[in-house]
Amino acid sequence: MLIARFFLLIHQLSESDLLKFMNCYEQKQFAMLREYPRVPCNFAIDLAAEGRAINGFAMDISAGGIFVESCELLTMGQSVSICFSLDDESLPLKMNGRVVRLEHGGVGIKYESLTRYQLEILKNLINRLQEQKNN
Incomplete structure (x- = not known):
């Protein structure tokens, strides 16, 4: 019924x-x-894949991955290097990842082999973004 x-x-x-x-x-x-919650964001990000430098914008981020808006073509499962910094004062965060989602205008990337240090930086960044969103 x-x-x-x-x-x-x-x-x-x-x-x-x-x-x-x-x-x-x-x-x-x-x-x-999802293992980690996503937080909307909008900051410049640099990717490297198969010898190509790719500029894009991070649209959302979590402690497990990031969605990057870009016009460049990437393929499912492709390995990428990720580099970004939110401000001029902090050192850039560099990580490796793999393309796990393809959408029109962007890609979802899952981080691979994060160190404890990288994960801690990501969590702090996400907390800052959540605080900015709530204020």
Whole structure:
């Protein structure tokens, strides 16, 4: 009975409302699967892949990976070097990663072999970004 009611409610939604519902559900479903929460951001980032230097912008970041907006083509599973700094005073953070998601205009990169030091820097950075977002 409950399933029938659920399908009836879905059937009554307009196409745009159904798309909104599906997007919201998918975001929540993927958020539950993530080990670390994502934080929106917008800062310049440099990548290196197969001898190419790639400039982009970090759009969201977590302690497990980063989404980079870029016009450059990368491939799924491709190894990349990541380098960024949020301000002129701090040293750049350098890490290795692998492309795990391809989207129009950008790539999702999962960090590989982070040291304890790198992970601590990332967590501090994410805390700073969350504080900025909340203020």
